[in-house]
Amino acid sequence: MNVRVRYGPSPTGEPHVGNIRTALFDWLLARRFGGQFIVRIEDTDQSRAVEGAEQLILDALTWLGLDWDEGPDVGGPYAPYRQSERLPMYVEAARRLIDEGKAYRCVCSPERLDALRKSQQKAKQPPGYDRRCRGLNCSPDEPHVVRLAMPLEGDTIVNDYLRGDVSFQNALLDDHVLLKRDGFPTYHLASVVDDHHMQITHVIRGEEWLSSAPRHIQTYAALGWQEPAWVHIPIIRGPDKGKLSKRHGATSIRQYAEEGYLPEALLNFLALLGWSKDETTTIMSCAEITEAFDLDGLGLSSAMFDIERLREMNARYIRDLEPSDFLRRGRPHLETRIGRTIADDDLDRLLLIAPAIQERVKLLPEFADYTDFFFTDGPLDYDNAELMGRAYRNKPWAALESVEASLKTLRSIDEADWTTPALEAALRDLAGQRGEKPGALFTPIRVAATGKRIAPPLFETLETLGRPVTVERLNAAAERLARPDD
RNA sequence: GGCCCCAUCGUCUAGAGGCCUAGGACGCCAGCCUUUCAAGCUGGUAGCACGGGUUCGAAUCCCGUUGGGGCCA
Numbered sequence: 001m002n003v004r005v006r007y008g009p010s011p012t013g014e015p016h017v018g019n020i021r022t023a024l025f026d027w028l029l030a031r032r033f034g035g036q037f038i039v040r041i042e043d044t045d046q047s048r049a050v051e052g053a054e055q056l057i058l059d060a061l062t063w064l065g066l067d068w069d070e071g072p073d074v075g076g077p078y079a080p081y082r083q084s085e086r087l088p089m090y091v092e093a094a095r096r097l098i099d100e101g102k103a104y105r106c107v108c109s110p111e112r113l114d115a116l117r118k119s120q121q122k123a124k125q126p127p128g129y130d131r132r133c134r135g136l137n138c139s140p141d142e143p144h145v146v147r148l149a150m151p152l153e154g155d156t157i158v159n160d161y162l163r164g165d166v167s168f169q170n171a172l173l174d175d176h177v178l179l180k181r182d183g184f185p186t187y188h189l190a191s192v193v194d195d196h197h198m199q200i201t202h203v204i205r206g207e208e209w210l211s212s213a214p215r216h217i218q219t220y221a222a223l224g225w226q227e228p229a230w231v232h233i234p235i236i237r238g239p240d241k242g243k244l245s246k247r248h249g250a251t252s253i254r255q256y257a258e259e260g261y262l263p264e265a266l267l268n269f270l271a272l273l274g275w276s277k278d279e280t281t282t283i284m285s286c287a288e289i290t291e292a293f294d295l296d297g298l299g300l301s302s303a304m305f306d307i308e309r310l311r312e313m314n315a316r317y318i319r320d321l322e323p324s325d326f327l328r329r330g331r332p333h334l335e336t337r338i339g340r341t342i343a344d345d346d347l348d349r350l351l352l353i354a355p356a357i358q359e360r361v362k363l364l365p366e367f368a369d370y371t372d373f374f375f376t377d378g379p380l381d382y383d384n385a386e387l388m389g390r391a392y393r394n395k396p397w398a399a400l401e402s403v404e405a406s407l408k409t410l411r412s413i414d415e416a417d418w419t420t421p422a423l424e425a426a427l428r429d430l431a432g433q434r435g436e437k438p439g440a441l442f443t444p445i446r447v448a449a450t451g452k453r454i455a456p457p458l459f460e461t462l463e464t465l466g467r468p469v470t471v472e473r474l475n476a477a478a479e480r481l482a483r484p485d486d
Numbered sequence: 487g488g489c490c491c492c493a494u495c496g497u498c499u500a501g502a503g504g505c506c507u508a509g510g511a512c513g514c515c516a517g518c519c520u521u522u523c524a525a526g527c528u529g530g531u532a533g534c535a536c537g538g539g540u541u542c543g544a545a546u547c548c549c550g551u552u553g554g555g556g557c558c559a
Contacts, residue, residue, distance in 0.1 A: 125488095207492090209556095234491090234492080274498090309497065312511090360524045361524090431521095
C-alpha cells in the first residue's frame with residue numbers, strides 16, 4: 001500500500017492531545033506501511049497566526065518521537081511546506097476554475113452577506129450564500145472573493161474509509177469561498193490543492209470535517225483530480241462530553257511533558273483512544289504499536305479523555321523504566337526542588353533505592369518528594385508530632401527513649417556493615433527486644449532521617465544516606481524531643 | 487433549527503449471527519502482604535440505551551425512538 005499522509009497544523013498555538021492524536025495516526029500509518037509522513041503548516045489565516053507556534057508544534061512532535069519525512073524545516077520534493085508560501089498555486093487553481101466556469105468571482109459586500117444571513121435567519125431558512133454573483137462574471141478589478149459553483153441538485157457521496165458512503169444533498173450546500181478578498185485561500189481550497197500536489201493518499205482528520213468533505217470532493221471533481229481516501233476519525237471528548245478544546249480540558253503536549261508524563265506513556269495512551277490491537281493488550285511500545293497499527297482497528301465512536309487512566313499508564317511506564325534511566329528523567333525535577341545541579345556520580349548514589357521510588361512515583365515531579373532529603377545539608381523541616389507518630393502520640397519522653405535506643409543500635413553498626421540487610425536485622429532485633437511493633441520503632445527513625453512521614457523504604461534509605469548523616473539526623477531528632485516545642 | 491455522525495461496565499475497549507453465563511484494562515470495593523506510602527497478589531462490583539422486525543438463533547443485520555456529539559448558523 002502506497003501511503004503519503006500529512007499533518008496540517010495551524011500555527012495558532014501549541015498542539016494539544018486532540019490534534020496531536022491525528023498526527024499520531026498519520027505517523028503510524030506511514031511507518032507501518034513504509035510511506036511518508038509530511039508536516040504542512042496551514043497558516044493561511046493571518047489574523048490567527050501566533051509567533052513561534054510552528055516551532056512549538058515541531059517540538060511537540062519531536063518529544064513524542066514522531067519524525068517527519070517532509071516538512072517546513074527539512075523541505076522535501078514538494079516544498080515549500082508552508083501554505084503562506086504556496087499562494088501562487090491556489091491562485092492558479094482558482095483562476096483555472098473560473099476560466100472553466102466552475103468557480104466565479106463574487107463582489108457581494110460583507111454588509112450584504114450579513115443582511116442576507118439575518119433575513120434568512122428571520123425567515124427560518126437555511127443560511128448560505130444566495131449565489132447572486134454566479135453567472136454574472138464580476139470584474140476582477142473590484143474587491144472580490146472566489147466561490148466554487150457547487151452542483152445545484154443531486155447528492156455528493158463521501159466515501160469515508162471508516163463509515164462507508166455518507167451522502168449529502170447538494171441543494172443544501174452553498175457556494176463556499178475558495179479564495180478570500182486578501183487573496184489567501186480558505187482551508188477548503190488550500191488543503192485540496194496541497195493534498196493533490198503533494199500526492200497525499202489518505203486524508204486523516206477529525207470527524208468535525210466530515211460535513212465539509214462534500215465541498216472538498218466537489219473541488220477535486222471541478223479540478224479533475226482524483227480524490228484521496230477520506231479517514232474521518234472520531235473526536236476526543238473532554239470531561240464535559242463535548243469536543244476537547246482549549247477551553248475544555250485540552251492540555252498542550254508541552255504541559256504534559258512539564259507535569260511529568262513520559263512521552264512513551266502519552267503515545268501509548270493516545271493510540272488507544274480510538275484504536276485497539278486486540279482484546280487484551282494495553283501496554284505497547286511504540287514499535288509494537290507501529291507494527292500492529294491498521295486503519296481497520298479504528299473505532300467510530302468518540303472517546304473521552306480520561307486523565308486518570310493516563311496517570312496510571314504513566315505510573316506503569318515509570319515502574320518499567322531502567323533505574324538509571326529513571327534517575328535521569330527525574331533529575332531535572334529534583335534539581336528544581338533543591339535549587340542546584342546534580343552530577344551523574346551523585347545521582348547514581350540513588351541506584352540502590354531507585355526501584356523502590358519508581359513504584360511510588362506516578363508523575364515525574366514526585367521524584368523530588370522521595371529524594372530531596374538525600375541532598376539536604378541543613379536541619380530537616382518537620383515537627384515533633386510527625387516524629388512521634390501514632391505509637392508515641394503525645395509521649396515525647398517515650399519517643400525520645402525509642403530514638404535513643406535506635407541511635408545506640410545504629411552506632412553499634414560499623415561503617416563497613418552499613419548495608420540494608422544488616423540495618424534491617426539490627427533494627428528488627430531491637431524492636432523485638434523492646435517488645436514493640438516494628439512500625440512504632442521505625443516511624444521516628446524515618447521522620448528523623450527524611451523529614452517526612454511518607455518516604456521510600458527505611459533500610460535502603462539509611463544505607464543510601466550513609467552512617468554519618470543518619471546518626472547526625474537521629475541526634476538532631478533526639479535533641480528536639482528532649483526540648484519540647486515552645 | 488437544518489444536515490451529518492455515533493451508541494457494550496463510571497472510563498478506554500474486545501466482540502464483524504451461534505465460541506457470550508458478554509472478555510480485557512483503568513477506577514472503585516474487600517481481603518492478603520506490610521516499616522510509612524506504594525507496588526504486588528486474590529476476589530468482587532458494574533455494561534450490550536429502548537421498541538419493533540429478520541432469523542432456528544442477535545451485542546452483532548434492518549427500521550424506528552431516545553440519547554450523545556459534530557458542522558452550519
